[in-house]
Amino acid sequence: MQDMTRNEEKKIRTGRRFSLIVPIIVAVILSFGNDYIVLRSIHDKNQIDLASLENGLAISNICLLTGLVLAIVISNLLFRIIIRQELMVPLQKIRTGMNRIRHGDYDYRIEYEENDLMYELYDDFNEMAVETKRFAVKEKQIDERRRQLLLSISHDLRSPMTSIIAYVQGLLDGIAQNEQKRHQYLEVIKAKSLEIDRMVNRLFTYAKLDSQEYELDKQPIDIGEYMSAYVDEIAREYEKKNFRIQLKVVSSAKILADSDMFDRICTNLIENAYKYNDKENGSMTITVKSGHYHVKITFADNGPGVNDDEISNLWDVFYRTDHARKNPGESNGIGLAIVKKAVEMMEGKVEAKNGKSGGLSVIIRIPISE
Numbered sequence: 001m002q003d004m005t006r007n008e009e010k011k012i013r014t015g016r017r018f019s020l021i022v023p024i025i026v027a028v029i030l031s032f033g034n035d036y037i038v039l040r041s042i043h044d045k046n047q048i049d050l051a052s053l054e055n056g057l058a059i060s061n062i063c064l065l066t067g068l069v070l071a072i073v074i075s076n077l078l079f080r081i082i083i084r085q086e087l088m089v090p091l092q093k094i095r096t097g098m099n100r101i102r103h104g105d106y107d108y109r110i111e112y113e114e115n116d117l118m119y120e121l122y123d124d125f126n127e128m129a130v131e132t133k134r135f136a137v138k139e140k141q142i143d144e145r146r147r148q149l150l151l152s153i154s155h156d157l158r159s160p161m162t163s164i165i166a167y168v169q170g171l172l173d174g175i176a177q178n179e180q181k182r183h184q185y186l187e188v189i190k191a192k193s194l195e196i197d198r199m200v201n202r203l204f205t206y207a208k209l210d211s212q213e214y215e216l217d218k219q220p221i222d223i224g225e226y227m228s229a230y231v232d233e234i235a236r237e238y239e240k241k242n243f244r245i246q247l248k249v250v251s252s253a254k255i256l257a258d259s260d261m262f263d264r265i266c267t268n269l270i271e272n273a274y275k276y277n278d279k280e281n282g283s284m285t286i287t288v289k290s291g292h293y294h295v296k297i298t299f300a301d302n303g304p305g306v307n308d309d310e311i312s313n314l315w316d317v318f319y320r321t322d323h324a325r326k327n328p329g330e331s332n333g334i335g336l337a338i339v340k341k342a343v344e345m346m347e348g349k350v351e352a353k354n355g356k357s358g359g360l361s362v363i364i365r366i367p368i369s370e
Helices: 002-045 050-102 119-172 179-210 223-239 259-276 308-313 322-326 334-345
Strands: 219-222 243-249 254-257 282-290 294-301 349-354 360-367
Touching: 050 119, 119 179, 179 334, 219 223, 219 259, 223 243, 223 254, 223 259, 223 282, 223 294, 243 259, 254 259, 254 360, 259 282, 259 294, 259 334, 259 360, 308 349, 334 349, 334 360
Parallel strands: 243 282
Antiparallel strands: 219 254, 282 294, 294 360, 349 360
């Protein structure tokens, strides 16, 4: 294709030269023709007659004018053909490039010389090709993560559903023959049903936050008082699981927040830390500190942390860390995506980083309410 393009460019250069030479040749020929007509007229008469000379000059001038008009018409036609060819070559290059990209060749680039008049057009096409490749790669990654998420959700739903079906069948078959045994079966069914309910609620919450029509009910809350009440409520439950939650309120301030959604943020972060903690006695320290413009809330655990190349992807709803992929029943990647969405809807920011002595720290910054 490149060889064909070069041949077309050679033809255009040849056509340019030809369009300049043709009028010159025609003008020279007509000039000699004009002189020939006059001299021939004089020669035929064998004498110089003023009237005959005037007639001869008039005829020769008419021929000269006609020839010049003809030369201009021919030159104009050639010029139009050349201009059309000059436009067709870059358009052909663009068309070829579009076809290549359409068929998945995202590395295709248009090559051109520095003095090419269409270099800006070619640059724009090449930049578009780069962006198209980046978009295609990202879409492929998202599709793969979506597939993994669906597989994870299917697995997470199948496990409790299988247990529920098995225990219900046991009750129907009379395997649980005494009241205590039946109560144990019902407790398992209840626990598995609540597990499914939590999973469905997470999916619903993310879909709700992702909707542009949904608005949070933001009210002024004292973040120090709020976090103290929240930790007091849930700390004992996690202590039974050998997971200690400690709160440090360095300084407090009021923020505009949806209390229910902030509950969800804290619960998702603590639950995520608990699930991934590999210590016999896990822990999380929550620190609240007020600045001039923002309140910083840090959730720091003593778990294994996250690989540096995975931290930026933690907030992607379709992303699962290596640990989560190896243990698909533990998490489906929705919890942290909900955290990011909710914080941003409160006009805040969230980031994650590995602690110097291990563990993962999630830092939330929310503007102070005036």
